[in-house]
Structure formats: C-alpha cells, structure tokens
C-alpha cells in the first residue's frame with residue numbers, strides 16, 4: 001500500500017528519463033497549435049518560428065557559458081549529439097592518430113567508437129578504478145599526436161562525476177580535442193564549458209524535464225566537424241533537416257527552469273539521497289555501494305545487493321509501486337551484467353545485484369521512507385528464495 005492514496009506509483013528512474021514539466025508543455029503548445037511556419041521560410045510564419053529557435057539557442061548557450069549562440073547545434077537528443085561529435089570529428093580530420101574513450105561510457109559513445117575502430121586501429125579505452133573514476137593520466141602518452149578523446153561528465157548508472165577538469169588540463173597541454181558527454185550532469189550540477197575545458201559537449205532535453213527527441217551539441221568556435229545528415233543548410237550546415245520547433249522551444253524552457261531551480265533542487269534531492277543511502281546501509285546487510293559519495297550527482301544511488309538478481313527485485317519493487325532501474329541491458333533474452341560495474345572491478349554476481357535509484361523533482365521524504373519500509377523485506381525474500389534453491393540443488397546432487 002502506498003502512503004499517499006492519490007499516488008499509484010513512485011518514480012525513481014530519472015536518469016532514464018524525466019516527466020515533462022508543466023511549464024515546458026505550456027511553452028510548447030503554441031508551437032503545436034498556432035505557430036506552424038517552416039523556420040527557413042522568409043515570410044512572417046517562418047520568421048516567428050525562426051525567432052523561437054534562436055531564443056532557445058541563446059538560453060542553452062548562456063546556461064553552459066558558450067561564447068556564441070552559434071556554438072549550439074540542435075540534434076535529436078544526446079545520442080545524436082555524441083555521434084555527431086565523434087563521427088563528425090573523425091570525418092573532418094584525416095590525420096587523426098588516436099581516439100580515446102573510457103570503458104564506462106554510454107553506448108551512444110561506445111558504439112560510434114566501435115564503428116570507427118574498423119577503419120582506425122588506434123583506439124584506447126581508459127580504465128576505471130574501484131570507485132568508478134576514470135584514470136585520465138594515460139592521456140599524457142598521446143602528446144604530439146593528433147588525437148581525440150570522448151569522456152562522460154557523470155556516469156548514468158552510478159552517478160559518479162568524472163575527473164574531467166584533470167582530463168581537460170592534460171588534453172589542452174597535449175593538443176587533444178576533448179568531447180564531454182554531459183547528458184547526465186546537465187541541469188543537475190553547475191556546468192560551464194569554459195571551466196570544464198570541453199571542446200564539444202553533448203546534452204539532452206528529456207533528462208531535464210524537457211521533451212524527448214531533442215538535445216544539442218556544443219561545438220567550440222573554429223573546431224571543424226563534418227555533418228552526419230546532409231541536405232538543407234540548417235544548423236550551420238551541421239545538421240540538415242527542418243527543425244523540430246516545439247521540441248526546441250520546450251528544451252529552451254526546460255533549461256530556463258533548470259537554471260532557476262537547480263541550486264535549491266540539488267540541495268533538497270541530495271538530502272533525500274543521503275537519507276536513502278543511510279537507510280539502506282542501516283537496514284540491509286551485504287551490500288556494496290557503486291556510487292562514490294565523494295564525487296557523485298545529487299540524485300543517484302547505485303547499490304549492489306549480494307545474492308540478489310536485480311531484475312527480480314525491480315519487479316517486486318514495481319509491484320509495490322516503486323519504479324527504479326538497473327544498468328543491465330537485456331541481450332538475446334539474458335540479462336548481461338553492466339559493463340560499467342564490470343569495468344569498476346565488480347564480479348558478475350555483484351553487478352547483477354545492482355539497483356539504481358535516481359531521484360527527481362516529484363520525490364519526497366515520504367517516498368524514501370516508503371522505499372525503506374518495503375526494500376529490506378524484498379531483499380530478504382529474494383535471498384531466502386535463492387538459499388532454498390541452493391539447498392534443494394545441493395540435496396539433489398548429494399543423492
């Protein structure tokens with residue numbers, strides 16, 4: 001039974017996606033109902049939508065501290081922004097020697113690297129330590145080569161914030177171009193491209209209460225990349241196709257809201273996160289936190305429950321109205337242990353027992369209390385079950 005009868009579910013999967021903010025919907029509606037012109041048309045209807053796009057571009061540019069609005073290229077989301085940065089840079093630079101990334105990147109980075117790997121063999125995957133931090137010092141070996149590096153700012157599964165400043169310093173010293181996948185940190189923690197030292201930066205709308213299917217790539221002025229999509233001259237010739245005006249407007253609004261609310265929200269949510277971590281540690285034994293408390297997003301807790309299959313626990317949580325996630329991809333019908341947790345040195349068993357709770361605007365202390373009320377029972381029921389199964393198996397083998 002949920003505490004509050006009005007609520008049928010408690011959503012704790014905000015790193016997967018966030019609900020659309022009502023103010024975002026309000027901002028988008030006129031561009032679905034009234035303002036319908038093609039932004040490339042020179043008549044008034046076109047000028048109205050063009051204006052709306054440029055306003056949104058200005059809002060995004062200002063929020064991340066870009067020097068020029070033109071440094072923002074709207075894309076269909078974080079995945080396209082990552083692909084454009086990686087494949088676009090490779091296509092525009094014939095003399096590229098090394099391309100570097102880490103073992104804990106999102107598939108939107110790992111997959112483009114795999115496809116480049118078929119042509120260019122000098123691909124380096126940086127290792128991570130037990131706490132989930134990327135070892136960026138290896139970048140120093142790439143001095144005096146034309147190289148490119150793509151690293152994530154915060155990991156989507158663990159919430160761990162990576163040493164991007166340190167990586168950027170090395171990249172600057174060694175002349176390496178740095179792309180930062182900031183899809184998970186954008187809107188959750190302060191982020192300025194200049195401070196971070198990023199030459200390119202990927203962001204996405206649906207992680208910050210904006211619409212799905214919209215994002216952007218920041219490309220530092222003067223940096224050459226090739227487009228993935230060719231056609232019209234939209235987005236400075238870097239992303240052809242008539243712009244998704246309602247989504248761009250909604251993205252701009254979501255960024256405005258993030259700018260207004262981020263400080264307060266991050267304090268509130270991190271205190272919920274702290275209570276959740278303490279509650280889990282105090283009430284459930286045999287756990288390993290995969291989130292490094294000393295450097296993590298305010299909203300994410302990733303924890304492995306030993307002797308537990310997380311998909312079973314997630315289904316049981318769902319039956320109690322709590323929606324959370326694990327980092328595992330379901331491939332060919334079998335649950336694969338998370339590549340992120342494996343890279344952090346966790347065994348298959350520990351990785352399979354991982355659950356990610358990612359909190360957001362709607363979550364309250366009542367939600368945390370309710371979760372802490374049901375979670376210990378769910379975990380012990382699963383453990384008892386697997387112990388019984390082991391006893392049955394051993395009895396059978398002893399016969």
Ligand code: PLP
Pocket residue numbers: 015016076077078079080082106108152154155156181183184204205206213214215
């Ligand atoms: N990069 C990271 C770190 C992500 O977490 C995600 C989505 O979860 C993406 C890229 C892809 O973003 P999108 O869903 O907007 O394509």
